[in-house]
Amino acid sequence: MARVRLIDVAERAQVSMKTVSNVVNGYAHVQPDMRARVQAAIDELGYRPNLTARRLATGRTGMIALAMPEIDHPYFGEMASHLAEIALARGYRVIIEQTLSDAAAEKAVLQDREAGLVDGVIFQPTRMATLDLARLHDDLPVVLLGEIDAPVTTDHVMIDNVAAAFDGVRHLLNLGRRRVAFLGLVDGDITMTNRRRLLGYQEALVGAGVRLDPELVLQARGFDSHDAEAAVESALDRGLDFDAILSRDDRFAAGALTALRRRGIAVPDDVAIVGWDDSAITGYTSPTLTSVAPDKRALATRAFELLHERMHGHHGAGRHIVVPHGISVRASAPGA
Amino acid sequence: MARVRLIDVAERAQVSMKTVSNVVNGYAHVQPDMRARVQAAIDELGYRPNLTARRLATGRTGMIALAMPEIDHPYFGEMASHLAEIALARGYRVIIEQTLSDAAAEKAVLQDREAGLVDGVIFQPTRMATLDLARLHDDLPVVLLGEIDAPVTTDHVMIDNVAAAFDGVRHLLNLGRRRVAFLGLVDGDITMTNRRRLLGYQEALVGAGVRLDPELVLQARGFDSHDAEAAVESALDRGLDFDAILSRDDRFAAGALTALRRRGIAVPDDVAIVGWDDSAITGYTSPTLTSVAPDKRALATRAFELLHERMHGHHGAGRHIVVPHGISVRASAPGA
DNA sequence: AGATCACTTTACAGCGCTGTACATTGTCTG
DNA sequence: CAGACAATGTACAGCGCTGTAAAGTGATCT
Structure with a gap:
């Protein structure tokens, strides 16, 4: 069964194509009885406009x-x-x-x-x-x-990534944490995003009179939660001392949680964690994840x-x- | 700047529109030098085909x-x-x-x-x-x-949902579990999916000589993980005895995990859980989630x-x- | 009654592309 | 060297719709 076209409807209703078009598009100046007649033809034939053609004619794709x-x-x-x-x-x-x-x-x-x-x-x-x-x-x-x-x-x-990172770190500082790690750098990926977040992280620490320690900026191999897990484990292996983590996203935070749990480190008691994105993941982890929440x-x-x-x-x-x-x-x- | 059209390229290259079209579409029988000439015109003008028009002409939308x-x-x-x-x-x-x-x-x-x-x-x-x-x-x-x-x-x-549910329950039975709950029914949603899964669940239990207990089929209020959480808590409240859960999806399983943790019930020692979907969630929960994995x-x-x-x-x-x-x-x- | 005006409807070009039919050119065969 | 045939290029209709300009239709006014 070939598709019903505008012209088929027009023939059926004994009107011009344009009038059918006007009815289809809800154009105001169509007499009620004319509208009804056209609509009847549309319904009888089961007409539906071809969007591609409409697009070509209007130039809008919608x-x-x-x-x-x-x-x-x-x-x-x-x-x-x-x-x-x-x-x-x-x-x-x-x-x-x-x-x-x-x-x-x-x-x-x-x-x-x-x-x-x-x-x-x-x-x-x-x-x-x-x-x-x-x-x-x-x-x-x-x-x-x-x-x-x-x-x-x-x-x-x-x-505002600077402010958001600042706020995330503030939240951790308010909890009394002083050794806050930043989990977010990924090998070979020095994006503006991270630079800004790192800046906010530093500003918050400096503002609170906490000495910056480059060791606390953790580096991961890739974007997967396992890469974060490995990064945290490696930090623990080299004896890094930290009591909080601000993470670049919730997946990384979940990876960190896994690593800490495996080492028997309690969250949030020993290490508090703030994730980023406020995604659905935050509800699935244990403990649930505090997270920087973009609107x-x-x-x-x-x-x-x-x-x-x-x-x-x-x-x-x-x-x-x-x-x-x-x-x-x-x-x-x-x-x- | 108006868009460059096929005809503009054709004029520039002194050929017909169709030849340009042939070049654009990689049609085989175009002489190399002609192809080069047309391609040059395309590049100079920065021509890009209008997909909507192509669609109208071909009837394919891609x-x-x-x-x-x-x-x-x-x-x-x-x-x-x-x-x-x-x-x-x-x-x-x-x-x-x-x-x-x-x-x-x-x-x-x-x-x-x-x-x-x-x-x-x-x-x-x-x-x-x-x-x-x-x-x-x-x-x-x-x-x-x-x-x-x-x-x-x-x-x-x-x-095959029957078989998949069967396999999920078998996995739990192999762990020595005998009181396997099915967490999956949702109020007012008696879909075929659930009917099939429930069937597989029952077949596995019956096949292992385990008595069916309707009490073990848990009902949730909605599709959210919190609804699953509430369903499991309510089951615990009414003293339901179970040592395993087969869940309708991973989100529900995550909700069950949360409820059990809150009550101090160990997973998998006291209650083993099998989720469904093998989604990314499985890696974020603690413990990580065994899951029925559709390919x-x-x-x-x-x-x-x-x-x-x-x-x-x-x-x-x-x-x-x-x-x-x-x-x-x-x-x-x-x-x- | 004719003029005027606002409202409806029509006819048709054209959006940019491709398919078809045909013209042209070159190549090969006997 | 004519005839057959393949390879290459051209002209143009048409995909289904909407915008525009123009024509038609009453109603209202003078």
């Missing part, structure tokens, strides 16, 4: 792309879920793009792959350099997420708003929006 | 939709990740659709929302009845995922293959494919 490193990372999963919901409420659909932190894939996101496919892109880059970013999105509206060193020309939504809903909302403006012709300079964060206090670093 | 209840559920996140990867390798892109287990949203997936937008849909329904499913996807190729009671006309990929990669691969055939004209009866499962043994129910 879709936005969300490009992230991994869709099965809890943080990104939650962001995707929020964004899909927000976008849907505003009449947009979301294509989810997985870059796997691959530079080529990230480039592709902004280039040909999106050509004419989406009206805009919300993108969390990890590998692309600032300049490449600036150069690549000629005419495609883009909003960046995360703490990359975003080009000034591009909209960007983030939390994910706000991130998604603001990102969509900025993109929406760009898609509707806004052409100003890049706007850099900071959304709130908090600390979700759970058992691994309880309230003071 | 996209498939993946519709699932929640994209931030770890199981679905992993499935989405696999599928995106597989589809990409075969030249398809994936739109991820979140139904939030809403009947209307599920219907929409098969109806107007995807009209002309995607070439096919891979769909994990939870609310839709068999007949609705059968009726709604007239001409849209669809492959179903999960253990719904799929219409015979529709392709369907799943694991997610195989699920995604087979689903895509079936869909691919349908999209290329296959019109036979519904095929119902069973993919392997295993038990990922971890600490919550160690090997015997």
Whole structure:
């Protein structure tokens, strides 16, 4: 059975195609009886508009792309879920793009792959350099997420990583901890994100009169929780003395928990831990995980708003929006 | 700057549009020098094809939709990740659709929302009845995922839930457990999935000569891990005696762990637990979670293959494919 | 009655691409 | 060297829809 087209409906209802189109699109000035007649034809034939054709005619796709490193990372999963919901409420659909932190894939996101496919892109880059970013999105509206060193020309939504790290460490200091480790550096990955977080970490310690110890900045081999586990074990092996950990994300924090448990070190009594992302993981660990909590809903909302403006012709300079964060206090670093 | 079109390239290279099209699409019979000339024009103008227009002309969209209840559920996140990867390798892109287990949203997936937008849909329904499913996807190729009671006309990929539940319980029985609880029923949600799992659970017990006790089938209020936690606590409150749990998913198992820990019940010594999905959660809990492991990669691969055939004209009866499962043994129910 | 105006509906071009049918060129065969 | 055939390139219709301009329809006013 061939698809029913607009023209089939028009013939059936004895009207022009455009009138059918007007009915389908809820155009105001259509007489009620005419509308009813057309609607009847639509229902009888089971007509449904071809979105691709509509797109070609209007130039709008009604879709936005969300490009992230991994869709099965809890943080990104939650962001995707929020964004899909927000976008849907505003009449947009979301294509989810997985870059796997691959530079080529990230480039592709902004280039040909999106050509004419989406009206805009919300993108969390990890590998692309600032300049490449600036150069690549000629005419495609883009909003960046995360703490990359975003080009000034591009909209960007983030939390204040310095302040968030500061707050996380403060929380630990308030618990009386003085030997706070930073678990977050990954070999060969000196991103802006980490630099900022490290800065906040240092500011908090210095502000509290605690001497900085470079030994306390732990390095992992990769991004998996096992890499964090290994990093913590290795720190313990070399006799590093610490009573708290601020972790780059909840997965790393979970890895740290595992390592500490294996060594019989009590959390939070011996070592308190603050994770990062406030993802669903925080509820599954034992003890549950205190975590730096970016306002994910706000991130998604603001990102969509900025993109929406760009898609509707806004052409100003890049706007850099900071959304709130908090600390979700759970058992691994309880309230003071 | 207006977009560069095919015709602009054609004019620049002094050839017909079709020749440019042939070059862009890698058509074989184009002379090398002609190809070079056209390519040069493409590069100079920075031409990129408009995918929407291509779609309208070819009738193919090159996209498939993946519709699932929640994209931030770890199981679905992993499935989405696999599928995106597989589809990409075969030249398809994936739109991820979140139904939030809403009947209307599920219907929409098969109806107007995807009209002309995607070439096919891979769909994990939870609310839709068999007949609705059968009726709604007239001409849209669809492959179903999960253990719904799929219409015979529709392709369907799943694991053998009876056998998987059987194996999960066997694993617990091999550990010497005899009072095995089933944590999985949710109020007002008597799905086929659960019926099958419950059947496998019963078969395993009966096969081992263990008396069935209806009390051991635990009921939760909702789908959240806290609901599982509450269900287990309530079972403990009423003095239920059990030494093992087979859980409907890993989140529920995590909830059970929390409840047991709070009551000072040792896992796995007092109560062994087997989760379901073998999701990333299994590594974050303490102890780590033994879990029934559907072969997610195989699920995604087979689903895509079936869909691919349908999209290329296959019109036979519904095929119902069973993919392997295993038990990922971890600490919550160690090997015997 | 004719003019005016606001509201409805129509006709048709065109969004950018590819498929089809056909024209052209070059190569090979007997 | 004619004829057959493959390889290569061209012209143009058409995918299904919407935007635009123009035409039609009453109602209201002079």
